Amino acid sequence: MDVMNRLDEKKFRHVDDLLAFISIYDDAARTQAYLELLRAHAHAIENRVCVEAGCGMGLFSAEMARLGARKVYAVEQNPLMAAVAREQLRQWPQVEVVELAIQEFEPDHEVDVLVHEFYGQFLFDEDLAALGDLRFQPGLVLPDGGALYCSVLPATAYLDDTVTAAALRELQGVLVSGLFAETGEEFQQKALSWQYGQPFAMHQRIDLHGREGDLLAFALEVSHAGHTICRAGECDNWALVWTPRAGDVCEISFIPDEGGHDIEFRWLS
Ligand SMILES: C[S@@+](CC[C@H](N)C(=O)[O-])C[C@H]1O[C@@H](n2cnc3c(N)ncnc32)[C@H](O)[C@@H]1O
Structure with a gap:
């Protein structure tokens, strides 16, 4: 999907990212692999405070709520993506969408679990580096390598x-x-x-x-x-x-x- 008309630079960046990131949900194998990873750590998520760094549409934040997380912060820096996530996650009162870069996020609680998918095709060309710059220390990071x-x-x-x-x-x-x-x-x-x-x-x-x-x-x-x-x-x-x-x-x-x-x-x- 490509934007065809002229937009101001900031709007273009946000829309371009929105289109790129919603298309990741076409990859059912990726979604399934992440859901299995979360379910394998259900014991670490239940009753705990969780963060999804870069929540996109919020699929994995919803799954953590489903697995019994006490609180989920769905942190997303792209305002268009955050608006979509807010809509998608409305049914989960324990999920709070926070429109912010994860490096700037200062949670009110200790964070037990952080979930992210910041992997680029060339490993570091997306935003893995942001996880080295957090203002909180999660107990468990999924995935960690x-x-x-x-x-x-x-x-x-x-x-x-x-x-x-x-x-x-x-x-x-x-x-x-x-x-x-x-x-x-x-x-x-x-x-x-x-x-x-x-x-x-x-x-x-x-x-x-x-x-x-x-x-x-x-x-x-x-x-x-x-x-x-x-x-x-x-x-x-x-x-x-x-x-x-x-x-x-x-x-x-x-x-x-x-x-x-x-x-x-x-x-x-
Ligand atoms: C590859 S998508 C993953 C979305 C979702 N976590 C998933 O796996 O379905 C990455 C998302 O992280 C957001 N993002 C990238 N860097 C970020 C950062 N430093 N802080 C917050 N969000 C970020 C992007 O806007 C995008 O929505």
């Missing part, structure tokens, strides 16, 4: 009449999400990782020496307590990210930007 895996693959197995070898050459140095259909490949090399409460590197080098293949692909994995919750490709909210290989060592950097991080990517050798 994630990683970006990479793999080098033979381009010939993926090229077709549309994305030809010539077209691929023109994409050197460019990360393209969803360039090819998903692959059944095992992605074993961990390029980046995130664990709640631990500092993470905003610059990372990836060494591909000794690995055969002229196409580099990245896949996000969301995990909790070391167990996979969902993966790019299986949950179609996150596509694989592709780029033609142009060396043996590349570098990824994340540059803070309004509401998230931009990605810088370059080949070093």
Whole structure:
């Protein structure tokens, strides 16, 4: 979905995000994986104070209310999303929608559980960094981990009449999400990782020496307590990210930007 007409910059940003974020609910596998994660922690949610950081339409805030949370703060920085959530969550008196960036939120109570889905296709390109900047300390964060895996693959197995070898050459140095259909490949090399409460590197080098293949692909994995919750490709909210290989060592950097991080990517050798 794209906005077709001219809008002022702020309105455009809010509407553009609204359209991007409501489409995540098309991904039934992601929704199901999160509901299962919450239900597996029902004992930690019942009678407790919970926060959903970036509640979107509020589906997981509603689930925490259903699981018996005493209080749920559904915190959402996008005013359009917050208005939608307020409407969706009206039937749950214990849920309070708070229109604020999670980094600015100061709850009246100790927070037992914090739920979030701040994972970008490239791990840190959405808002995971915000969880390192909270004004409260949650007892439990769901999910608490994630990683970006990479793999080098033979381009010939993926090229077709549309994305030809010539077209691929023109994409050197460019990360393209969803360039090819998903692959059944095992992605074993961990390029980046995130664990709640631990500092993470905003610059990372990836060494591909000794690995055969002229196409580099990245896949996000969301995990909790070391167990996979969902993966790019299986949950179609996150596509694989592709780029033609142009060396043996590349570098990824994340540059803070309004509401998230931009990605810088370059080949070093
Ligand atoms: C990927 S959506 C997830 C929505 C919902 N939690 C879910 O999983 O269905 C991320 C949501 O977080 C909001 N968001 C992003 N960064 C935020 C921040 N720092 N504080 C509050 N909300 C934020 C976005 O506006 C968006 O609605």
